[in-house]
Amino acid sequence: MSASPHRRPSRPAPLLVTAVLCVTSVLCAAVLVGGCSQASAPRPSAPSGQEPARAMAPTAANELEDDYLTVIRNVLPSVVQIEAGESLGSGVVYDDKGHIVTNAHVVGDARSFAVTPATGEAPLTARLVFSYPEQDLAVIRLESVPDGLEAAKFGDSSTVQVGQIVLAMGSPLGLSSSVTQGIVSGIGRTVSESSRDGTPGATIGNMVQTSAPINPGNSGGALVNMESEVIGIPTLAAVDPTLGEGQAPGIGFAIPVSMVRTVADQIIRTGRVTDSGRAALGITGRTVLNDDYVPSGVAVVEVAAGGAAQKAGLRAGDIITRVEDEEITTITSLAEALASRRPGDKVTVTYERGGSRRTAEVTLGEI
Template sequence: MYASHSRGRIYRLSLPLTAGACALVLVSGCSATESGTAAPKATTTASAPATAGDLQSAYQTVIKNVLPSVVQIEAPNSLGSGIVYDAKGHIVTNAHVVGDAKTFRVTAATGEKVLKASLVFSYPEQDLAVIKLDSVPSGLKPATFGDSQKVEVGQIVLAMGSPLGLSSSVTQGIVSAVGRTVSENSSGGGTGATIANMVQTSAAINPGNSGGALVDLNSKVIGIPTLGAVDPQMQDSAAPGIGFAIPSSMVRTVADQIIKSGKVTDSGRAALDITGRTVVDENYQPAGVALVSVAKGGAADKAGLKVGDIITRLDDVPITTITSLAEALASDKPGDKVPVTYLRGTTEKTVKVTLGEI
């Protein structure tokens, strides 16, 4: 299903309260140029238990340590999960869990009374958000976040959250891959975000798991479960064992900025400073991104790109759709200088663009 240049579907993992269907999103192909590049290998973060009894004990210890930090978040139109980020009552979750809501009902895994919380800031570009409890209960336990750069394929992980509204649920699996780039569909409740360096896991994650915790055997959060795959060949039924989590390093970067400044001040996300649309060729196949508007003084403008130009390649990556352009930019950083190939009329040109920032 996920061979090079193939496309599957994935869905967000919040649970709509008023409708049973989940929003569909697209997962990028796994070619090296698009999304299949793995993060640098690092030393294993947890040693394997010697026996089945040791493994069971390790699971129970992790659950005891982390589950009290995982909460259920109820917005007016959705139900998802969150992670207690600090002792001041900040909770990190997905932007698609909070949606357009400003206030929420939060229930801790310990089964305490429902708490009220308010939105601090939502950052749909990375599908992350921070909310804050209106009143901080005693004994609130923040989670410990690990270094997602040290995550390895094959590492045992647990997913914690509220799948299908079943609070305090735990599933287990392994890290199946790292370095995935995934694009959400903006319709049906998704944010439309293109997210780089996601952790792929076989741990069962379902609607309602969004915003919860993907945890290693050292009781450290290494990611936030956000998307799950479905198989279009099976009438869009769930594809077991294919889920994606936003890496903890990105979560911390975004959450720290939101808590400090009330917004994201340094996204680290590259941009061309344009709006565009996918164009098709004479065979009605996607063939590039036409520039609809170019921000004055932005990266594209400074490089001489104009409205009507059609981008066909970014560096050595073919660009056929607005999604493929977003995926290509996800691997770059603001300030990088990259060659952009485009058509102006019938003439193909290439120009070096110094990338801006979202």
């Protein structure tokens, strides 16, 4: 589905969130840091019966710290910094042939890149293989693969659970090889990226929500579980409307590893994406306003020949107002309603034609 002007859980209501892309400028590497300390009063000794508990606490903390250090040693060498013109982001080494997966918005319109490995070598040159903005993923390839460069281990999306400890690795604000920590806060989120240059951003389904800080420059990096497996590509941070353009603390989103592998494998094998796995109506649409200038539906501007909408009887001029039980008011809400569905799914589409309300059973096609 394409859109003129102008992401939902597996089935719960769509997530209503404004999100910003986490790519930064190469000129924004200066960071102000500060600290404070405070003397503490001596603690009274605990009753003797509490000594075993006190003795166990440092052991548990040390074990968790050791686990963190192991994961970082295993994965961080596979996370790189990518400079693409004026922008800077992150990437993950995908295989031993020098392929690196990142976000499409990190590569932008560039075709060549400076890639700096976490292990500290001088920047390497890479070329674009293919960018797929519809899912905000891209693959680039190093022109020369240095000795010792190792591919990351990619996990299984079906095993990701809310509450899992995760680490986010990348180059926030140009600080390469940075690591932040949090948990999986939610799964199955559908999120729409903020618009760029007047063009609507991608709407991505089944994203992993995390409390690990995702800052500008983290885009394209690695969201990693405690088994040293990449489970997602950090891409977005939510915006708190009360803070203007400020990010909402502790709400970030990563593209799930299942989609990363699906897209990257196709790009590496064929040089493009041949099977998106994403549902489409097969229309070009635009948001329409009611008499009170409130968005109230999506007008069908054009129907693709042989597409899902045409086969179901929809035509130019129809105004789509609902998909199943989800109200459609904008082109973005339509994209969100379709994002977590699959080609071949059957849905009921409610629309208006000539002032009367109608429904159609649509077998969804593919983007």
